[in-house]
Amino acid sequence: MSGFNTLAVHAGQHKDPATGAVIPPIYQTSTFIQDGINVLRAGHEYSRGSNPTRNGFEEQLNALERGAAGFAFASGIAAEDALLRAVLAPGDHIILGSDGYGGTHRLVNNLHRKWGISASTVELTDLTAAAAALRPDTALIWVETPSNPLLKIADLSALASLAREHGALLVVDNTFATPYLQRPLDFGAHAVIHSTTKYIGGHSDVLGGAVIVADYLHRGQSLAEAVGYQQFAGGAVAGPQDCYLAARGLKTLGLRMERHCATALELAHWLQARPEVSRVYYPGLGSHRGHRLAATQQSGFGGIISLQLAGGEHAARTLAQSMEYFQLSVSLGGVESLVCYPREMTHASTIGTAQQIPADLVRLSVGIEEPADLIADLTAGLAAAGCATSSTTSSATGNLPRSAMASA
Structure with missing residues (x-):
């Protein structure tokens, strides 16, 4: 398997076959010409569904996180919202870390509660407390490690085991560590979240988010299918210019x-x-x-x-x-x-x-x-x-x- 920096430069970054350009072009288009009714060129129909620039960035980031599939969104919060909508149902319960991004707490407690989702906040560095917080309706454990802003470190392998024993998902916000320092899927996590605005973009000039999922069946559907459908149906996709900038940042x-x-x-x-x-x-x-x-x-x-x-x-x-x-x-x-x-x-x-x-x-x-x-x-x-x-x-x-x- 190629090393991290090699994958960062080459994964998903296919050279332009028409001109030989080293950097793939930005496909700044909303729609794609069809060769017949529903006869698509290279599978592209409309940029909400797929776009070569976005697809390349998703492949690049997924390779670095060693996932089954990656999905790019318009912001980190959009990525979080899409994942939660893809895997939860009314009546589900979430466990959140006691230290974490305020926007995540706001999203869950102020928006998702209205749709029948409940949440508990727990000190996830304490495995006894984490286990005690599990309920029959707990569907997901959400953890940041290192956390924001107190830099707490949670045991990913232990939390993954706890989640799997309970039939719940473990989702890890890997924004602070990035895939260069930590790959949560290797420790048993089911999904990884990024605000690509941060280290992945790296230059404070792009807004974006991403979800990378493991090869895992959840409620009879693969996580890749569930998140992919939510991305398409919900529509909070990252634009091609933003994906180009994030992909460029990811290379370094x-x-x-x-x-x-x-x-x-x-x-x-x-x-x-x-x-x-x-x-x-x-x-x-x-x-x-x-x-x-x-x-x-x-x-x-x-x-x-x-x-x-x-x-x-x-x-x-x-x-x-x-x-x-x-x-x-x-x-x-x-x-x-x-x-x-x-x-x-x-x-x-x-x-x-x-x-x-x-x-x-x-x-x-x-x-x-x-x-x-x-x-x-x-x-x-x-x-x-x-x-x-x-x-x-x-x-x-x-x-x-x-x-x-x-x-x-």
Whole structure:
């Protein structure tokens, strides 16, 4: 079998037979001419059903995840919604991880509940708790590992065994790890989800999502048939231009992930020694609870770091808004470094629930810039956060700066 980077470059990327172009053309078309009534050329009728650019990207990503079939969607959430609609029925129950993308919780709890789906939130790093949460109507376990934003690591093999024994599906959001670092289907998962907007696209210039499924029969139908029909009938497909950009990004995923991982590990060690930081979440650190497990099911530890500030919420907010290279944004996984305040940005929908994010937490998406420049940027940001905290403290004791006294 070909290696990862070879597959990333060549799988699904068939050269143009007409011109010999090395890069397949973008088939920017909505419909295809038929040679007779329902006599299709190469199986293409209408781009909602199939498009050579989308099909090539789906084949490329499926090869890297070692799946039975892959499907590209207009966004990560569209991919999640399509999978859930394809495999669930009214009355089914879902188990969600206690730490995960806020949009997934919003999708399940605010939209799918209306159609008779119930959900429980469970600490999936605790297998005893996961087993206890199973009900006769549990149809699916949904897990992120590493999770967003607390970087928890769940045991994929154990969860897959638990799901299969119960007759449920295990779905893994592999956005943070990517197929370069982790292949959940190899551990027994039934389906993998990606926001291809993130590391797969890799350049913050495309929106997309994907579902990759194992060769598995669910309720008398293969997962590939179920998701494929939902993609066609539901219509939330990725467009050809978006698939071209995602496929281009996927070709360099391995190279970029090596850089993301190396720099993130260096920054995590540096942050761990900073007095302004009370806790660092990064599975590459030996102090991380999931470090040993991550080392067994991942080939690297990723490019995301979360940290809590000793100065509390005000310090966290200040840090998130005080840097040059770590730019404030809800997204992640691009070549540029980004910083996020999850509690009120990516996870605002969890405020007031047991899943709400700590107010003193900041998430870093480490890009491919020079590590020394990122450390200098963090140094300045932490200094600003420290000064802001000091100012807040002095104000509380009545030592207001002259400008503040004038406006009070």
